[in-house]
Amino acid sequence: MTDTNKTTRQVNVTAKTSVSVLFAGDSGDGMQLTGTQFANTVAVHGSELNTFPNFPSEIRAPAGTIAGVSGFQLQFSSKPVYTPGARFDVMVAMNSAALKANLKDLHRGGIIIAGTEGFDEKNLKLAGYPAGANPLEDGTLDNYIVFPVPVLQFTREALKESGLSSKEVDRCKNMFVLGLLYWLYTLPLEGTIETLHTKFQKNIQMAEANIKAMKAGYFFGDETELFANLGRFDIAPQKQHGTYRRVTGNEACAIALTAASKKAGLELFLGSYPITPATEILQTLAKKKKYGVKTFQAEDEIAGIVSSIGAAYGGALAATNTSGPGLALKTEALGLAVILEVPLVIINVQRGGPSTGLPTKPEQSDLFMAMYGRHGEAPMPVIAARSPVDCFYTTYEAARIAIEHMTPVICLSDGYLALSSEPWEVESPDNLAEIKPRFQPARKPEDPPYLPYKRDDRQVRSWAIPGTKGLEHRIGGLEKQNETGNVSHDPENHELMTKIRAEKIARIADSIPLQSIDNGPQKGDLLVLGWGSSYGAIKTAVEQALEEGYSVAHAHLRYIHPFPKNLGTILGNYKKVLIPEMNSGQLIHLIRDTFLIAPVGYSKVQGVPFNEMEILAKITDLIKEI
């Protein structure tokens, strides 16, 4: 055990409420691993936490360049946090490109821990600094607190007797930095030591080297005079006692589908095709075979959804996951699922578009496609997750609606939620809503004929699955006669069926919760209406605006189609409505169209999430106009 409380000298420890840290380096520097380890440690320590990785779409972009910079940002705190931080307080920059790419988002006066070897002539040139310029030496960082640390040199010294190759030794430098950060934030090393032992189970030498490098970093902090003035920091744990786990949005989606299948007593089938940033859902579910989950990596996006429709027809909880370009390919099949009226969950993890667009960057620009992206009139429910943990509850709800209302449901996430993580208090199975599939029972020969498109009072048809005696029936993409489901080209019948399909979706509003106000007064000057991953930024901004005395409230939509029944009333309770969106304004169209009001839009289409400062500025500007 490393006694992390023991210091060789007296160093001041300052209590802080929250800190945002960025680990940035070359994509080969192991920054994702470092950030993840740091996040695990603060989570287990009991901090509130929100993480966000930011990496290039290339696996190994040219080393040392801006394009190759990989970052992992996290905010941890003694109070609830909803974002990784609008700006960071501390930046670890393993090379000059990492510094250059991220400096604009570092708070003035923030801390920079720079790995000096990444600031040699070669690296400075690769990062695009003019000849002779070195930010660590030329005074351009005078507004920040800079700690140049020869990370590589110290790692090599610490591991000179490790017996590893020099390449292997150099690869441990991220652990040195991690150890240093643990020292700076008075955090324990034990969790990471345990992880390294597990990770390198078959290579004890490697495990020991990593641990040694980490300890070297920790003791460097302890021994050097470098941090004498700054001292150390302590972020007091805040979490209530309980059992927690840390999940990303994609993991949460996968867990939710599995949970819904268990709760509904159905087998889960996922037909999928790898696509960034949705792939982890398939990967996570491929590892859930002990829960009976069947995953099918199809030959393309179309086969992904169509195989799921086949499984749904057979009585499985069927799902498919994708991102924008994949959803575009699936649209014809979505129409088939609508007319077949089978349950299906489509998780669309949005990314920047059009076309290949920004594969690793989030955007909320698929809302129109989710709402309208089909030929003919093919309505289906659309719901959206707001946080990594909420990806669980929203996906679970998508499965419930799909099964109980016999319809495909689009569940929207995005690249930000997909990869961000936060702690989640382990949920009890009893707290999950019941999901009741309505299978049509077998029919005796003397019973009246089975009518596949006969509906209940919610306009929902029953699920008649193959293998059930007496229910043999044929359905398909051709328009069908009301009730019998036989092919019909009758004009009046087509209009009737079109109306019925729309009404079925509209009536889902009867079974979903009413919209609530997340924060702020029930009536007032301004309502900020959001959807999706902007939740954290809006939440934080509104909290702050309320503290400053503004009359502002926050409502966040999960149900976008159909809208909750009371949404119109809520919108009428404020003088103005602000709708921030990571697109050019899509929800605002739906709101205007449905409620005939004139909200104010606020767009950001940069492939990066909103931050709380931008939203706060917009709120204060708008309220001043009132």
Next chain:
Amino acid sequence: MTDNDTTIIASPVRTAKDFASDQEAKWCPGCGDHAILQQLKNVMPELDVAPENVVIVSGIGCSSRLPYYMATYGVHGIHGRALPMATGLKVSRPELSVWVATGDGDALSIGGNHFIHTLRRNPDLNVVLFNNEIYGLTKGQYSPTSKIGLRTVTSPSGVIDQPFNTAALTIGSGGSFFARAFDRDGKYLRSILKRAALHRGTSLVEIYQNCPIFNNSAFEAFATPDNKADNTVYLEQGKPLVFGKEKNKGIRLDGFTPVVVDINKEGLSASDLWVHNEADINKASILARFADVREKSDEVLPRPFGIFYAEERVTYEDALTEQIREAQKNGIATLEELLKGESSYVIK
């Protein structure tokens, strides 16, 4: 359960009529689809499968209307996508008997990608490919199996695309079963459909099907009694490849080259000829090329009918089920375990 419930009830004797739906087939008079439908109904009672355990999946095109006419479960999907739909169903419900009705446009053009991938995965599906070498439902455009030179509304100067060779494509894609049959040879078709149904894995049955409206007589060379004997060879397991009106012609392998020989003239016996072995993928590959290869003498090789290739190989759904069984050997994991995860931590 009472004693009475355990009485073994003999499975009911079913007839083709039990598999006929109440819908009237809406294909053109004289269309080969009627004959194929009839044989599918005929073969069902021979398979000892209850109608509720049969699902027929189709894509789009004339052939894909077939599910509506069978009193089984049926799904008429979207163009080209019958195979992935059937795969999803079969993977999810391995106990069902899943059939696919598709055509040359549906399976080989818009659904070409699914075709090759389904064959290599080998789910236990019975695929009935109606090949009429034309697009019928859209009124007469050339298809990926139309012959070079065929004049259609979209190839007024004649088709210039090399057609697909369905047999070669199937075998090349790793298919485990390929057979060819003819719409108007009902009894033979039925026997092939039965073998396809009994084969575990993806069975691909290509049926030459006449479209009397847009591509009439495309298969005339193999149809009339006059032509048929000299232009076709019927494959029988363990039997030499013999054909001709007088049963006087045979196929001999000259190295890798099939050669037509006159048995009587050359004083050959059956043992000198190619003996059919449906387990031999190399011979199956050569058979598949009979449609393309011409002899030095310019004499056209006869078109083979029957089972070219049948390989017993693990099915996709069996392999997946086995992986799940292995993962569950210590019991099926619970919802509690799922929610707790493998890296939870306690804050005291």
